[in-house]
Amino acid sequence: xxxxxxxxxxxxxxxxxxxxxxxxxxxxxxxxxxxxxxxxxxxxxxxxxxxxxxxxxxxxxxxxxxxxxxxxxxxxxxxxxxxxxxxxxxxxxxxxxxxxxxxxxxxxxxxxxxxxxxxxxxxxxxxxxxx
Amino acid sequence: xxxxxxxxxxxxxxxxxxxxxxxxxxxxxxxxxxxxxxxxxxxxxxxxxxxxxxxxxxxxxxxxxxxxxxxxxxxxxxxxxxxxxxxxxxxxxxxxxxxxxxxxxxxxxxxxxxxxxxxxxxxxxxxxxxxxxxxxxxxxxxxxxxxxxxxxxxxxxxxxxxxxxxxxxxxxxxxxxxxxxxxxxxxxxxxxxxxxxxxxxxxxxxxxxxxxxxxxxxxxxxxxxxx
Numbered sequence: 153x154x155x156x157x158x159x160x161x162x163x164x165x166x167x168x169x170x171x172x173x174x175x176x177x178x179x180x181x182x183x184x185x186x187x188x189x190x191x192x193x194x195x196x197x198x199x200x201x202x203x204x205x206x207x208x209x210x211x212x213x214x215x216x217x218x219x220x221x222x223x224x225x226x227x228x229x230x231x232x233x234x235x236x237x238x239x240x241x242x243x244x245x246x247x248x249x250x251x252x253x254x255x256x257x258x259x260x261x262x263x264x265x266x267x268x269x270x271x272x273x274x275x276x277x278x279x280x281x282x283x
Numbered sequence: 284x285x286x287x288x289x290x291x292x293x294x295x296x297x298x299x300x301x302x303x304x305x306x307x308x309x310x311x312x313x314x315x316x317x318x319x320x321x322x323x324x325x326x327x328x329x330x331x332x333x334x335x336x337x338x339x340x341x342x343x344x345x346x347x348x349x350x351x352x353x354x355x356x357x358x359x360x361x362x363x364x365x366x367x368x369x370x371x372x373x374x375x376x377x378x379x380x381x382x383x384x385x386x387x388x389x390x391x392x393x394x395x396x397x398x399x400x401x402x403x404x405x406x407x408x409x410x411x412x413x414x415x416x417x418x419x420x421x422x423x424x425x426x427x428x429x430x431x432x433x434x435x436x437x438x439x440x441x442x443x444x445x446x447x448x449x450x451x452x453x454x455x456x457x458x459x460x461x462x463x464x465x466x467x468x469x470x471x472x473x474x475x476x477x478x479x480x481x482x483x484x485x486x487x488x489x490x491x492x493x494x495x496x497x498x499x500x501x502x503x504x505x506x507x508x509x510x
Contacts, residue, residue, distance in 0.1 A: 159351060186318070186355075187305065187306045189304050190302070191302050192300060192503060192504040193295065193504065194295060194505070194507070195506070196481055202341055204344050206340075209301075209351075213298060213299035213300065220292065220293050220296055253443055257479075258479065260287040263287060263292060263503055266292075277305075279320040
């Protein structure tokens with residue numbers, strides 16, 4: 153039996169210019185547009201672990217992880233470039249750990265950036281009326 | 284491993300532990316056609332996910348749905364969520380999740396603009412001068428007949444600001460109680476302003492557990508926190 157096939161949006165090629173997509177996502181008007189997001193499912197109950205047995209879900213997840221890696225790499229390169237140009241430091245990569253909540257109240261700005269770009273390219277509705 | 288890392292997120296995705304959500308805030312009448320077109324687009328490709336669908340997945344590992352699931356979510360209790368978003372979802376046969384901060388619904392209309400500006404509830408220009416900006420409790424009861432109503436604090440609060448027993452009562456226990464009383468159903472999920480994840484070691488996290496919430500909703504994850 154062949155493996156389930158991810159939906160067409162997940163099967164589509166990832167964006168080559170991740171930084172350009174990221175810049176475009178920055179122009180979205182969060183307060184009036186539908187913001188698509190792939191989010192994780194996590195069992196936080198002590199002694200529990202979510203084990204997905206849904207074959208289609210697992211197949212899609214494998215593809216989603218590949219796409220996630222692509223966009224993470226693309227944005228990490230952007231982050232290194234920005235850090236180099238702003239600080240002049242060499243070889244430093246922005247850290248995800250413990251951001252100041254007064255600066256980043258979400259606590260996960262870098263991760264959210266990856267998810268926003270990923271979701272914009274492989275989940276967001278494409279209609280004639282969509283911005 | 285903290286869930287707020289790319290490593291955790293990737294690991295979850297790779298194992299199939301992921302969910303599609305689409306988050307809206309304002310759904311003004313001026314954007315009704317766009318909203319309807321987009322919701323129809325999602326519904327053609329995905330099935331709406333209900334709390335019991337999440338329960339099934341967490342207990343059995345199986346979605347049991349014909350199409351990949353998605354959750355359309357409407358935040359912050361705007362009147363336009365009641366007058367536009369909910370009716371559009373009803374037309375399309377979609378079940379959505381609504382997360383109103385209960386304080387917004389309880390403020391007199393004359394004070395809602397000031398309340399919104401003071402509590403990170405962004406208004407769209409074309410509606411800023413409307414006489415009413417928040418849905419009513421009656422609106423929420425009507426919404427609850429076909430949709431999921433989840434909790435989003437009373438005054439649009441952040442988890443890190445929940446420190447005292449009074450904070451817990453005001454921002455967690457009372458809004459959960461009010462939603463339960465009005466809708467007849469305890470909210471299955473809870474989200475904080477700015478979408479921070481569940482932390483069982485925090486006052487905020489323990490409060491959400493004590494309120495009987497099953498799912499902690501954050502920017503990057505839906506977490507099952509209780510049976």
